[in-house]
Amino acid sequence: GQNIDQPTEMTATEGAIVQINCTYQTSGFNGLFWYQQHAGEAPTFLSYNVLDGLEEKGRFSSFLSRSKGYSYLLLKELQMKDSASYLCAVPNQAGTALIFGKGTTLSVSS
Amino acid sequence: ETGVTQSPTHLIKTRGQQVTLRCSSQSGHNTVSWYQQALGQGPQFIFQYYREEENGRGNFPPRFSGLQFPNYSSELNVNALELDDSALYLCASSLGGSGTSTNEQFFGPGTRLTVL
Numbered sequence: 001g002q003n004i005d006q007p008t009e010m011t012a013t014e015g016a017i018v019q020i021n022c023t024y025q026t027s028g029f030n031g032l033f034w035y036q037q038h039a040g041e042a043p044t045f046l047s048y049n050v051l052d053g054l055e056e057k058g059r060f061s062s063f064l065s066r067s068k069g070y071s072y073l074l075l076k077e078l079q080m081k082d083s084a085s086y087l088c089a090v091p092n093q094a095g096t097a098l099i100f101g102k103g104t105t106l107s108v109s110s
Numbered sequence: 111e112t113g114v115t116q117s118p119t120h121l122i123k124t125r126g127q128q129v130t131l132r133c134s135s136q137s138g139h140n141t142v143s144w145y146q147q148a149l150g151q152g153p154q155f156i157f158q159y160y161r162e163e164e165n166g167r168g169n170f171p172p173r174f175s176g177l178q179f180p181n182y183s184s185e186l187n188v189n190a191l192e193l194d195d196s197a198l199y200l201c202a203s204s205l206g207g208s209g210t211s212t213n214e215q216f217f218g219p220g221t222r223l224t225v226l
Contacts, residue, residue, distance in 0.1 A: 096166025
């Protein structure tokens with residue numbers, strides 16, 4: 001089966017750096033996604049990692065360690081608009097769907 | 111390029127009723143996946159349609175059914191509504207069929223269903 005764990009809530013202040021962790025257990029591995037979802041809105045794609053290492057995209061970076069079943073999303077220079085839920089997801093075994101974690105709600109305060 | 115659209119935005123139904131939700135995929139996308147997202151949870155996969163055929167199904171009962179049309183738009187039908195069906199229903203489109211969840215899925219804004 002597949003299982004994804006991520007913290008439920010995190011808080012941070014504007015300008016800070018925050019790291020959101022995700023651990024996963026999956027039969028077969030075919031990449032890991034991070035999505036951002038503002039309250040009441042659709043999830044939007046942030047990153048996709050299939051190889052080990054860090055991928056940087058502006059203020060957001062995503063890291064993957066396949067041997068440890070671990071990923072993190074790093075958000076730098078936090079802004080109020082970064083307050084959202086961050087979802088970690090992996091493809092299911094058949095490759096037909098994404099299996100999502102419960103999401104980490106990040107609150108950024110001034 | 112038109113993004114994924116869903117209708118209606120909000121819907122209120124009572125237990126036992128039936129509901130149909132609609133989704134138009136992003137231009138050029140031939141695969142539509144439906145997800146249910148309860149409050150405070152991540153989206154849960156309901157099923158996927160590729161070229162008008164069901165291409166995978168999650169752990170949802172048969173009263174959840176769907177269709178995909180030749181223009182790749184899709185419907186989600188839920189019969190005999192239960193209180194626990196209250197959720198945000200998300201449609202996501204992508205390009206390709208089986209084994210394509212590694213392709214980026216583009217989500218619509220969702221339909222908020224409330225069952226009373």
